[in-house]
Amino acid sequence: MELTYSNVCPSDCRASCRIKTKVRNGKIVGIKGDPLDEYTKTLCVKGYAQLNKVYAPDRIVHPMKQNGKGTGRWEQISWEQALTEIAKKLIAVKKRNNNLFPVCLNKYLGNMGLLSKSIEGFFNSIGFITKMVGSPCVATGVSALNLSFGKCKKPFPEDMLNADLIIIWGGNPAWTTTHQMRYIFEAREKGAKLVVIDPVLTATAARSDFYIQIKPGRDLELALGIAKVLLDEDLIDRDFLIGYSNGWSEFKALLEKVDLAQIEAITDISVVEIRNLARLIGNSKPMTIWLGAGVQHTATGGLAFRVISALSAMTGNIGVSGGNIHYATFEAWEFAGEFASIKPAGTTTSTENKGEVHGHRYIGTGRFAELMFLEPPIDFLWVAYHNPVAQAPDSNAVKKALDSIETVVVADQFLTSTAELADYFLPVASHYEYEDIVVSYWHYGAAINQKAIEPLGESRSDFEIMRELAIKLNKLSPGFSSFPVKRLASDWLNLEMEPQYPRLGIADYHELIDHYRRVDLAEVPWQDKKFMTPSGKYEFPLELALGNNDLYVGETGIYPFRLLRTRNFATHNSQYRVSVCMKGLSEKTRVLLHPEIANLIGVEEGMKVKIYNQLNEIVLPASLSKSMPTDIVVVYLGCEFEQEFEFNSIIALVDTDLGEEYADGKGLAFNDTYVNLVRA
Amino acid sequence: MLRKQLGFLFDTNRCLGCRTCITACAEEKGLPIGVYLRNVELHELRKGAQIIKYYLSTACNHCSNPECFRLCPEHALRKRRDGIVLLNEERCTGCGICVRGCPFKGVAMNTLTGKAVKCDLCQEKLDEKKLPVCVAACPVEALRLIDISEVESRNLDIVRRLPGVAKIQITRPAIRYLPLRYGKQVLRL
Amino acid sequence: MKISCTSQFIHSIMVLAEGHSISFIAGAIAKEVGKTVLVTDAANRVLTIHSPVGGTHDVGAFFPLEPGKNDKIKVNYFSEENGLSEGQWQTKNGPVSYVYLQLKVPGSHYGNLIVLSSLRGLTATQKMTIQQVAITILLALKAQLDQETERTSFMDEIVYDVLYNNYDSKLVLYEKAKHLHWSVDGPYGIAVVDVPLDKILAAKKTGPSQFNSFKPVYTIINEKIVVILSLINLPNSSIKGAITEFGKEYLSNLNYNFIKDVRMGIGAVGNSLADLYKGYQEAKIAVELSRAFDMGSICFFDEMGFLKFIFTAPAEELQEFKNRILWKVVAYDLEMGTDLLNTLRTYVDRRAQVASSAKSLFIHENTLRNRLKKIEELLDMDLNQVDHLVNIYIALQISNMDDYGEN
Numbered sequence A: 001m002e003l004t005y006s007n008v009c010p011s012d013c014r015a016s017c018r019i020k021t022k023v024r025n026g027k028i029v030g031i032k033g034d035p036l037d038e039y040t041k042t043l044c045v046k047g048y049a050q051l052n053k054v055y056a057p058d059r060i061v062h063p064m065k066q067n068g069k070g071t072g073r074w075e076q077i078s079w080e081q082a083l084t085e086i087a088k089k090l091i092a093v094k095k096r097n098n099n100l101f102p103v104c105l106n107k108y109l110g111n112m113g114l115l116s117k118s119i120e121g122f123f124n125s126i127g128f129i130t131k132m133v134g135s136p137c138v139a140t141g142v143s144a145l146n147l148s149f150g151k152c153k154k155p156f157p158e159d160m161l162n163a164d165l166i167i168i169w170g171g172n173p174a175w176t177t178t179h180q181m182r183y184i185f186e187a188r189e190k191g192a193k194l195v196v197i198d199p200v201l202t203a204t205a206a207r208s209d210f211y212i213q214i215k216p217g218r219d220l221e222l223a224l225g226i227a228k229v230l231l232d233e234d235l236i237d238r239d240f241l242i243g244y245s246n247g248w249s250e251f252k253a254l255l256e257k258v259d260l261a262q263i264e265a266i267t268d269i270s271v272v273e274i275r276n277l278a279r280l281i282g283n284s285k286p287m288t289i290w291l292g293a294g295v296q297h298t299a300t301g302g303l304a305f306r307v308i309s310a311l312s313a314m315t316g317n318i319g320v321s322g323g324n325i326h327y328a329t330f331e332a333w334e335f336a337g338e339f340a341s342i343k344p345a346g347t348t349t350s351t352e353n354k355g356e357v358h359g360h361r362y363i364g365t366g367r368f369a370e371l372m373f374l375e376p377p378i379d380f381l382w383v384a385y386h387n388p389v390a391q392a393p394d395s396n397a398v399k400k401a402l403d404s405i406e407t408v409v410v411a412d413q414f415l416t417s418t419a420e421l422a423d424y425f426l427p428v429a430s431h432y433e434y435e436d437i438v439v440s441y442w443h444y445g446a447a448i449n450q451k452a453i454e455p456l457g458e459s460r461s462d463f464e465i466m467r468e469l470a471i472k473l474n475k476l477s478p479g480f481s482s483f484p485v486k487r488l489a490s491d492w493l494n495l496e497m498e499p500q501y502p503r504l505g506i507a508d509y510h511e512l513i514d515h516y517r518r519v520d521l522a523e524v525p526w527q528d529k530k531f532m533t534p535s536g537k538y539e540f541p542l543e544l545a546l547g548n549n550d551l552y553v554g555e556t557g558i559y560p561f562r563l564l565r566t567r568n569f570a571t572h573n574s575q576y577r578v579s580v581c582m583k584g585l586s587e588k589t590r591v592l593l594h595p596e597i598a599n600l601i602g603v604e605e606g607m608k609v610k611i612y613n614q615l616n617e618i619v620l621p622a623s624l625s626k627s628m629p630t631d632i633v634v635v636y637l638g639c640e641f642e643q644e645f646e647f648n649s650i651i652a653l654v655d656t657d658l659g660e661e662y663a664d665g666k667g668l669a670f671n672d673t674y675v676n677l678v679r680a
Numbered sequence B: 001m002l003r004k005q006l007g008f009l010f011d012t013n014r015c016l017g018c019r020t021c022i023t024a025c026a027e028e029k030g031l032p033i034g035v036y037l038r039n040v041e042l043h044e045l046r047k048g049a050q051i052i053k054y055y056l057s058t059a060c061n062h063c064s065n066p067e068c069f070r071l072c073p074e075h076a077l078r079k080r081r082d083g084i085v086l087l088n089e090e091r092c093t094g095c096g097i098c099v100r101g102c103p104f105k106g107v108a109m110n111t112l113t114g115k116a117v118k119c120d121l122c123q124e125k126l127d128e129k130k131l132p133v134c135v136a137a138c139p140v141e142a143l144r145l146i147d148i149s150e151v152e153s154r155n156l157d158i159v160r161r162l163p164g165v166a167k168i169q170i171t172r173p174a175i176r177y178l179p180l181r182y183g184k185q186v187l188r189l
Numbered sequence C: 001m002k003i004s005c006t007s008q009f010i011h012s013i014m015v016l017a018e019g020h021s022i023s024f025i026a027g028a029i030a031k032e033v034g035k036t037v038l039v040t041d042a043a044n045r046v047l048t049i050h051s052p053v054g055g056t057h058d059v060g061a062f063f064p065l066e067p068g069k070n071d072k073i074k075v076n077y078f079s080e081e082n083g084l085s086e087g088q089w090q091t092k093n094g095p096v097s098y099v100y101l102q103l104k105v106p107g108s109h110y111g112n113l114i115v116l117s118s119l120r121g122l123t124a125t126q127k128m129t130i131q132q133v134a135i136t137i138l139l140a141l142k143a144q145l146d147q148e149t150e151r152t153s154f155m156d157e158i159v160y161d162v163l164y165n166n167y168d169s170k171l172v173l174y175e176k177a178k179h180l181h182w183s184v185d186g187p188y189g190i191a192v193v194d195v196p197l198d199k200i201l202a203a204k205k206t207g208p209s210q211f212n213s214f215k216p217v218y219t220i221i222n223e224k225i226v227v228i229l230s231l232i233n234l235p236n237s238s239i240k241g242a243i244t245e246f247g248k249e250y251l252s253n254l255n256y257n258f259i260k261d262v263r264m265g266i267g268a269v270g271n272s273l274a275d276l277y278k279g280y281q282e283a284k285i286a287v288e289l290s291r292a293f294d295m296g297s298i299c300f301f302d303e304m305g306f307l308k309f310i311f312t313a314p315a316e317e318l319q320e321f322k323n324r325i326l327w328k329v330v331a332y333d334l335e336m337g338t339d340l341l342n343t344l345r346t347y348v349d350r351r352a353q354v355a356s357s358a359k360s361l362f363i364h365e366n367t368l369r370n371r372l373k374k375i376e377e378l379l380d381m382d383l384n385q386v387d388h389l390v391n392i393y394i395a396l397q398i399s400n401m402d403d404y405g406e407n
Helices: A045-054 A079-097 A114-126 A138-149 A157-162 A178-189 A219-232 A238-244 A248-257 A260-267 A271-283 A301-314 A368-373 A395-404 A462-476 A489-504 A509-513 A595-601 B020-029 B067-071 B097-101 B123-127 B133-137 B148-153 C007-017 C022-033 C124-163 C170-179 C197-205 C236-256 C273-292 C305-312 C315-336 C340-349 C354-361 C365-379 C386-403
Strands: A002-008 A018-024 A027-033 A064-066 A074-076 A103-107 A130-133 A165-169 A193-197 A210-212 A287-291 A361-364 A380-384 A407-412 A424-427 A436-439 A445-449 A561-567 A590-593 A608-612 A617-624 A632-637 A673-679 B006-011 B039-047 B050-058 B077-079 B085-087 B107-110 B115-118 B143-147 B175-178 B184-186 C037-041 C046-050 C085-091 C094-105 C108-115 C185-194 C217-221 C224-230 C263-266 C270-272 C298-300
Touching (some): A002 A436, A002 A445, A027 B020, A045 B020, A064 A079, A079 A380, A079 A407, A079 A424, A103 A114, A114 A436, A114 A462, A114 A489, A138 A301, A157 A178, A165 A271, A178 A193, A193 A271, A210 A271, A219 A271, A238 A301, A260 A271, A287 A301, A361 A368, A368 A395, A436 A489, A445 A489, A489 A509, A590 A608, A595 A617, A595 A673, B006 B148, B020 B133, B067 B077, B067 B097, B097 B107, B097 B115, B143 B148, B148 B175, C007 C022, C007 C124, C022 C037, C022 C046, C022 C124, C037 C124, C094 C124, C108 C124, C124 C170, C124 C217, C124 C224, C185 C273, C197 C217, C197 C224, C224 C236, C224 C273, C236 C298, C263 C273, C270 C273, C273 C386, C315 C340, C315 C365, C315 C386, C340 C354, C340 C365, C340 C386, C354 C365
Parallel strands (some): A103 A130, A103 A380, A165 A193, A165 A287, A193 A210, A380 A407, A561 A632, A590 A617, B006 B175, C263 C298
Antiparallel strands (some): A002 A018, A018 A027, A064 A424, A436 A445, A561 A673, A590 A632, A608 A617, A608 A673, B006 B143, B039 B050, B077 B085, B107 B115, C037 C046, C037 C108, C085 C094, C094 C108, C185 C224, C185 C270
């Protein structure tokens, strides 16, 4: 018999595609985009490949224990053994230290389902621990926009259709947000122009009306140059500036000091073209800006975001349909709090209470080296939905940290490079194997994820793992965890969703099976021009204006080439990167070079290049392209089936300029890595 | 009095190189990992100061003069009245002559069955008046199914070739393109 | 407007209604006007000829009708005015005058009614009779054509199915063959004829009506005429000669009918109907190659030697080979807006003669030498070295195949 289920892709992706899953005899036989989904309708390349991923030969579906980290001497163990041993470790840590700070949780964005919060819920239930939090990415961008607007808000994705000019700055939606391209093309057909500003001629840039090849990391300066021209040529919206902004006169004074010739020298864009671009921006109404992740991964990314969005404010494009900034908003998530509200057993104090033990200890995500110098030191690390060896900067530092921790537990579906350094591997069920809900942070669609098949092998959902662990803990040490183990997953979902029901116009989350529902945010934000800053006005970035003469930050690297990385169409961060399911589809990782550079180091297409810096060296095949500038190299991250290197081992940990306003630490400037090349 | 010839109309101005068409097709046809009936190629070339970069997604071109059809020693290929070239798996012995002979990489070897496999334009779906999977799956409608002879008789602005791509024409492939448009490019000084 | 009908016209309509043939009606006019009367189809193929005096002219299969001054005007079969055109037929025994009327209505030309006489040799009444009876003949031709069209499209489909293996079993093939009154056993010969598209229907009808004492089958598939010939009882050694003769006759018929720019490709003999598909593909490829390389009008696939060798090599390898040899020149041309590839092609075509190449390119010899130097540099080859030149020659031939078909 054939049955059809509703699923949703839980990836950290704007689309959060609804999926129609066909199941025959307990096996998935087909997946399709759900025509009900008003935003996506179709899946992406990765979405379709998921089917192979579920049944991939390299998926691990039994609990495993490694005798010696990194030795590869894995043995299959029972859940009973795994949970008992892990529970005993936790109990021992608490006994030894009288607190749980040596326990560290590193959970990230591998799954956006509501139930994934049960992991935090569990750790909240046992006591105050060390948590790795924040974001290497949005910390910078959200902080910047919070400072300017008081809150990070964005229009509906479809509002782009109303734009007359679309600027994509440092983003490649063709490969990261394919569905949005449909609206971009439709807007163009109605006469809108598409401008792409990017150091690399991406798939998106190749389809633009106007492509600006910016020098990487010079977004702030180019934005200042454009702002200067807007001011000089009186292409500004006085009503907005006078009525709804704060700090305009200071910002204006700063712009008056800006020297376009100097901007040209810094950005590598001629004054003539800066003027052309500024005029296009000033004369197109409405104009909207897509802020991409490329900008926020540079050392001045936060300020750059603020000045780029100031272009929108100066030209009166805030609060109008077809205008605004398309970046991100987490407003659709401002509800779920059930798991977060779990308090450790016996604690009545809230986290705000002062005292020696006042709450969790926080470390910025990605900063693994710091783990080794904490007091009390970390003895136990739980990694969920994350592969920090592949994703965090300086992979070798991450590996060293993992190596130094007594017990490392990795819950995943595949033996990732992080899992290779684990003591315990817990097999997690795929999203087809348990019920969950995902709410999109881009189009705010809420989608149900039904259980379509039984979990493969002995794999379990994270929720089940955490619940079972709580039961085991309390059996071995009564009262250790306050996790409400009797509550079913469906009860949790209902509790998490209850405050959302009125916003979605439903009474029960199962209604999402047959309906596309969107959280009721405004189609166009800031229409009332009441900003959520302390002043209630749009805030110009004054830190630039306040006597900082050294406007232009110099190059930070001592190596000659700036290293950028672009994500392959088939990868999603490190997901799929070492997956058999991408075999024959994705290209392998390679380094893109200008032929002149290749000539200089004596390599030709396909030959091996050694890329090195102070951190490490890796060897990749070269690919030559005349579209590459001569001072940068791009690593095009493809899929490896037998990984021989860790790309992030040459990525330096560099802070961005902003982050604390939103998260507990600054973002990471992945794009501020410098390297040298030699023929391998 | 032109004969119907179904084929693809490909819009280079829309293709994102996202490869969704490839995996959607493989999923529909239940192909083993690593076997695909479509190819997406990147073309990057310089014309004066302009860098032309585009993606091209192709499958079997359902040629008027199909090489696979001529070469197959087993009589395993046929061409329907609407132009679709079909491969009869039962007759295929997996010799691979068609795989090597096709100028467009339009035939693949199914590693699971040991037989050749190729795009059939989702004929069963067509017969139900539905679109081929790749066409339906494309997020930006870069692929369309057309009757080549009908479209050509209407003299639409379509071309047989794209810049920098040498594709053999002698087999009369049933694929047409919308001509490539170029934007302005400001490359670094 | 008052129309006066001749009694002959009314009689002819009656005769048509009774089911008599075109020939019968033409015979009646011949008798009436006392002159030889011919009816041809639109391709000038003689359908019937009648002489009231018994003696006949050796017309041949086609009447050499010359376009007349009235051809462009709309024919009004009932006007008092003279709608007849006049022409001269050059025979062995000297010129013969004829008058004719195009049997056409807007959008369709069905044929011609021809009377061997000068205009002066006909009375006003005779002219009127010819004009009016013409419409009866037109109706008869139209009915015949409609029937034929129906049968033709039915045939086209069946022949298509046979040539494209479009049947599920041998049994279905037998059924199809039966419809065509064909024997499933061969051998069969197959030819593909490529003519300008606007002439294709006329060209299809001009093919010889006999081959090896069978009627050849003519169909149109994918804008080309496909001819299937029965080779039963022909000795192997004479097949090629017979087919060549057939081709020549066909081509001369076409030429006679002002159909130019014709190519004929001939594929392998099919030992049975089921095997004919291969020969069909070969015949098409022969036509395409003959066009791409500007070869003779009649091309046998198995005689294409070097080109066939190129074409039958795996296409991907060909592309790879060509790209490896020529890519840098192609890329350079595109980037710099030059046409070095054409320079190279001309140079190779002109047997590596600088003087004649330069002349044909309208450039100075030194300019050519400079360009050739640039080409050598890009190719990393020496144009004076025979093995290099051979590689370039092959690559250029492959490139010819690629470029072909664009316009």
